[in-house]
Every structure is written in structure tokens, then in C-alpha cells.
Amino acid sequence: MVWVVILDEQLNLLRPHDTISDRSCFVLCKTLAKRVVSGLCSTATDSCVTIVQPNWSDDSPKLTTFSNNVPTLYLAIDQLEEPSPLVQQKLNDLVLWTLTEVFRYWGPSATIQILLFTDGGASPFLHPAADDSVTSQLPRLPKVDQSNASLTVITLSNDQVSPDILRTYRQFLPRSSILSWKKYQSTNGGAPLTEDDLGPFSDYCVRTCLVSHGFDRNCEVSLRCGHLNSSVQLAPVLRIADNESSEPPTSLRLEIFGFLHTSDLSNPPVVSRHHVSNVSDDNRTPFLQLLMSALQETKTVAMCSIYAGETNSSAAGTCTKSTHADGRNDAANLLRHGFVHQVDPKVSILMLSVFPKDCIGLPWLGQFQHLAPVEDFAGVQLYDDREGSSPFPVLVPDRLSYGTLSDSNVGQNRAASAGGEPFRYVSWVSPTSLLSEVNKVLRLGRRLPEKSAIFFKELARLRSAALAYGCPELLVHVAHLTESAHATENPVGQAQSDAVRVHLDTMNRMLSEAAAQLDD
Structure with missing residues (x-):
């Protein structure tokens, strides 16, 4: 889950609050945003938060670093500029730009929730009705994949928001909601808002946001490599299904089937990235540290397949010999392919990058089922095991640096090459x-x-x-x-x-x- 925090930049937020007159609505929105961010980071530890800095004067919005470090996020919120009367705010453009940048970084399968903080209490003369003709004349957000994006508007008063926020809210329906102080107040005594009430109100907002995205339902993830295994957590949560109509699985298995040099993998297509870590400090296993050390020393990535559910092996984690090359390893439960790698050589953080749904191979590598141990290709001409080549062989018909891609059909099976011209594909063996x-x-x-x-x-x-x-x-x-x-x-x-x-x-x-x- 990626949480995106946006503060409303309209001029009316500079006015003093109705009941807290020594603070402006903009300052109170900052305070409330800090409390909500703190609650999200302490509860959803496998998620990350970013703050949108509009920078209307320079027309160059920015996103802060994706993080769950509360002091860093506090500092980013404090640095937000007050609304300027000389600059026109364009909320629709800002939201679209934010979605584009977040999807570009995390991939189109990432789950995003935008938290928009405002004062509420819009004038009834500026609050259009649902069938207002003006609404239909205003431009909508360009069509983007918003199936994994939602909008939550958090207001300091009632549900009546400004027209531009209302338009953006309607475009996210039914994945949008409004959390107002008035609604919370009606269930908690009806007292006016005070500064001490911001804490309970922020807790209410955090609980509502978490429940709406199913954070009460955990997905067990098991990372396996041969006889080694460990329970891990992914951030953001990997939510994929084996088909469009089915529900996401309640448990996932990441099966590492081999390793490739980073230069051989090059720059493959990736739809989402997820931080891999231990489930808790009390359940730390040496497997992740061992995997990290191996990837650092050999400068490789771990190619893996993602399956729904657990294996039929024992609870101790013993696995049978991999049959990945033959495509028989739980083919019915196979969801995606991907690879586990380092985020940065200087940082000990593991990342899972997931390939697109129908990706079963890469043009310069061939099919993933051809990446397998030597004994699976006995008698077949293979690359020499020299420095700079992959630590396990890539099936190719000759020793060219690359071959031709036969009809661009990466997905064809190996049996198809028996009659006629052999299957060939581009395979770079070094970055030079x-x-x-x-x-x-x-x-x-x-x-x-x-x-x-x-x-x-x-x-x-x-x-x-x-x-x-x-x-x-x-x-x-x-x-x-x-x-x-x-x-x-x-x-x-x-x-x-x-x-x-x-x-x-x-x-x-x-x-x-x-x-x-x-x-x-």
C-alpha cells in the first residue's frame, strides 16, 4: 500500500478556525496530517507514505521519498508552503500527476490511497448539486488505470467540500470517501472541535482507511530456495489473482529457481516492486541475510516464480527437486514470474520486482523455463562458464552474442523446435x-x-x-x-x-x- 498525502491549497484555509481561533485551518490540516501519518506508519508497517509538494509558483510538483520514517515525513509536512493568492491551483492536474508518478515508480498493480486534507464547510453557493450542469462542462481527469487507486477526503468540519474537490471525489467513485469531523462528532457527544480532539479524530481516520483496504486480512508469503525457506512480508502488499474473476489468494509462495548476473537481466519490464523483509523481529531467520550476502558477493539476482498457496512439503520447509524447466511445478497455481534483487549495493534491502501477467520470458533471455540447472540440458550446446556469464546456463543454438527471434514467439515450447529451424532468441552475454x-x-x-x-x-x-x-x-x-x-x-x-x-x-x-x- 502506498499512502499519498495532499493538503488543500485554497485560500480559505488561511482563515482562523471557527473554534480554534489562534490557528489557521491550514496549520490544523498540517497537524492532523502528521497524526494520521504517524498512525499509518505505526500500524501498517509494510506500507510507505509520500507527501506531495505542489510548488504552484514554479509549476513543478514533487513527491518526497517513499518512507515510513515518521520524523522524515513530519519534516516534509512542515515544509509545505501556504496557499498563494497569486497562483491558480489545479487540483485535478495535481492528482493526475501524482497517480502517474506513483504508478511509474511502483508499477500499475500498486495499491494507492490519496489522503486529501481540507477544511470543509464550503459555501452553499459554491457547492454544486449532483446534477449541476456546470459539473458536466468541467474537464475530467484523463483516463488512467485507477482501478488500484482510491481517494479519501479528510475535513475539519462537514462533508461540504469545494467544487474542485467534489469533482475529483466523483471521478474516483466508488473508491472515494469523505471523513469529516461532523460525522465523527455525531457519534462522540457532539462537542465542538478542540486541539485535543485531533488525536481521537486522527485515530478514527486511520482505522477507517485501514479497514477499507483490508488490512485486517493478512496474506502469508513464503520465500523458498531449494531446502531453505522463510516467512516474509511484502510492502506494499502483493495483491494478484490467478484470473480476473477470482479473489486474491490468502497465501503466496515465492519459489527461487535460479540466479542471473545483473548485467544479463538488463532492464526487463516490471509492473510492481515490493520490499521483502522478515515478518517480525521475533521471527527473524538467517535465510534472508544469507540470500542478501549471496546476491551482494556474486552481483546476481534471484529469478523466482510466484504461486498461490503453499506447497505440499512438510512444515519444516523441505522441498522436492525443482521441475521448473519442465513447467510442471504447480503450473495451475502459477501467478507471475519475477526476481529478487538488491535495491542498492550500499543498502541491505531486498526488493521483489514482478513481471507482467503474461510474461513467460524475455526476448534477450528466452523463456524462463529454459533457465535451469545443467543436468536438465545434458548434451545441449551451452555457453561457457566464464567470467561475466550467467551462473547457470542459458539454452541457445550457437555461440553468437545473440540470435534471431523466430516469429517473436517467446512463449512457444521447446518441442516446437524439433521440426524445422531451431528456436532462437536474443541473448546478450555481457553489457558491452x-x-x-x-x-x-x-x-x-x-x-x-x-x-x-x-x-x-x-x-x-x-x-x-x-x-x-x-x-x-x-x-x-x-x-x-x-x-x-x-x-x-x-x-x-x-x-x-x-x-x-x-x-x-x-x-x-x-x-x-x-x-x-x-x-x-
Whole structure:
């Protein structure tokens, strides 16, 4: 769960509060936000909080670091600027920008709750009815994936909020709610708001927010690697189901099936990231520390599969031999693939990054089921176990730095390669491979037309790699550098110049077709 705190920036928050006249509504909103943030961090320890700093004067909003450290969050709230009469506030734009940035960082499957603090008590002349024609004329938030986002408005008076907050509130329905002091007051004696009441009111807001997101329902997570296992917790909580209509599982199992060098994994697509930690200080096991040390020493990541439910092994955590390569290891309960890695080499924090739902392989690695121990591929040509290669082999048909991706069908099974051309895929074995291949193509391009045959062969391989990486701009730069090399050379004979021009036109046509194929 990611909690996002936003303070209303309207000018009426600068007025003194009705019952606490020595404090402005803006200052009281800050105080209430601090108490709510403190309650969330102490209760939902596996979640994190960020504070939105609008910076309306510079038109450059910022998010503070995602954290559950209360003093750090207090300092960020204290640094929020007061509303300015010279700057127009755009709440809709701010909320949209906030969702975009949080989803970009945590992935589209992250669960986000926006907490908007305001004074409430809007004038009835500025409070449009539900069927007000003005509401339909105002722009709505652009369509984004808000299925995992919700909005909670916390007010210091009643449910009547300003028109712009009301519009934003309606756009999040039915995942929006208003928590007002008046509603809390009606169930607690009806006394006017005092500064001492901010504590109980903040506790009420914290309880409501936690219950609405099912924090009373825990999801057990077991991390396993061979015969080693440990109960862990994920922050934010990993909430995925095996199909669209089913409920999220009550228990998950992360099964590590191998390790890859960080350079081999490159930059894969990730939909969500989760902090991996022990369940509690009383239940600390040496397994996570052992895993962290192994990843630090070898500069690797742990490839894993995510399953629903527990294994049929004993309670001691003993696991049978992995059958991951054959795809028979609880295939019916398989939810996702992902990898466990370090957040930063200098920080001892483990992170789980989850691949998209239908991701069963990566173009430059191949299928995940092909990443397996040596004995599963006896007799098959494998990469040499040299420095810089993966600590367990990647199944490939030859020793090229990469191969062609057959029909871009990463998901096909190994049996399909028995008849006809073998299954091949791009597989970079070191981070310098791409740069060396680009330099090779540029060297050959300067020696056209006599090196035209090998030039186009290497260019076709580089084009396959660029398609796999999804970077057509690389091909554009290669074409530009090749043409500029011939433009700066001394004039040659007319016949040779025409031949070079023909080869350059052929090169441009090949690369433009590759870029168009990627766009499709």
C-alpha cells in the first residue's frame, strides 16, 4: 500500500478556525496530517507514505521519498508552503500527476490511497448539486488505470467540500470517501472541535482507511530456495489473482529457481516492486541475510516464480527437486514470474520486482523455463562458464552474442523446435556486447562497397537486437553515422560512388522497415 498525502491549497484555509481561533485551518490540516501519518506508519508497517509538494509558483510538483520514517515525513509536512493568492491551483492536474508518478515508480498493480486534507464547510453557493450542469462542462481527469487507486477526503468540519474537490471525489467513485469531523462528532457527544480532539479524530481516520483496504486480512508469503525457506512480508502488499474473476489468494509462495548476473537481466519490464523483509523481529531467520550476502558477493539476482498457496512439503520447509524447466511445478497455481534483487549495493534491502501477467520470458533471455540447472540440458550446446556469464546456463543454438527471434514467439515450447529451424532468441552475454556490435557495423560501413556482404549480415543481426530491445533510435543513429562517414571521405570514382549510394539506400530501407515493424 502506498499512502499519498495532499493538503488543500485554497485560500480559505488561511482563515482562523471557527473554534480554534489562534490557528489557521491550514496549520490544523498540517497537524492532523502528521497524526494520521504517524498512525499509518505505526500500524501498517509494510506500507510507505509520500507527501506531495505542489510548488504552484514554479509549476513543478514533487513527491518526497517513499518512507515510513515518521520524523522524515513530519519534516516534509512542515515544509509545505501556504496557499498563494497569486497562483491558480489545479487540483485535478495535481492528482493526475501524482497517480502517474506513483504508478511509474511502483508499477500499475500498486495499491494507492490519496489522503486529501481540507477544511470543509464550503459555501452553499459554491457547492454544486449532483446534477449541476456546470459539473458536466468541467474537464475530467484523463483516463488512467485507477482501478488500484482510491481517494479519501479528510475535513475539519462537514462533508461540504469545494467544487474542485467534489469533482475529483466523483471521478474516483466508488473508491472515494469523505471523513469529516461532523460525522465523527455525531457519534462522540457532539462537542465542538478542540486541539485535543485531533488525536481521537486522527485515530478514527486511520482505522477507517485501514479497514477499507483490508488490512485486517493478512496474506502469508513464503520465500523458498531449494531446502531453505522463510516467512516474509511484502510492502506494499502483493495483491494478484490467478484470473480476473477470482479473489486474491490468502497465501503466496515465492519459489527461487535460479540466479542471473545483473548485467544479463538488463532492464526487463516490471509492473510492481515490493520490499521483502522478515515478518517480525521475533521471527527473524538467517535465510534472508544469507540470500542478501549471496546476491551482494556474486552481483546476481534471484529469478523466482510466484504461486498461490503453499506447497505440499512438510512444515519444516523441505522441498522436492525443482521441475521448473519442465513447467510442471504447480503450473495451475502459477501467478507471475519475477526476481529478487538488491535495491542498492550500499543498502541491505531486498526488493521483489514482478513481471507482467503474461510474461513467460524475455526476448534477450528466452523463456524462463529454459533457465535451469545443467543436468536438465545434458548434451545441449551451452555457453561457457566464464567470467561475466550467467551462473547457470542459458539454452541457445550457437555461440553468437545473440540470435534471431523466430516469429517473436517467446512463449512457444521447446518441442516446437524439433521440426524445422531451431528456436532462437536474443541473448546478450555481457553489457558491452551491444556496443561492440555497433562499432563493428560502423567499421564495415566505412569500407563499403567492398565489405557490403558482411556489412548487411551484421546489420541484420543488429536490427534483430534493436527490435528485441525496443530502441529504433539506435538504428537511426547507426544510419546517420554511416552516411556521414562517406560524406567526409575524399571523392571517389563515379562508379564506386554510385555503388556506395545504392548500399546506403538499401541500409536505410532495411532500418526504416525495422522501425515500422516495431511501431506496429
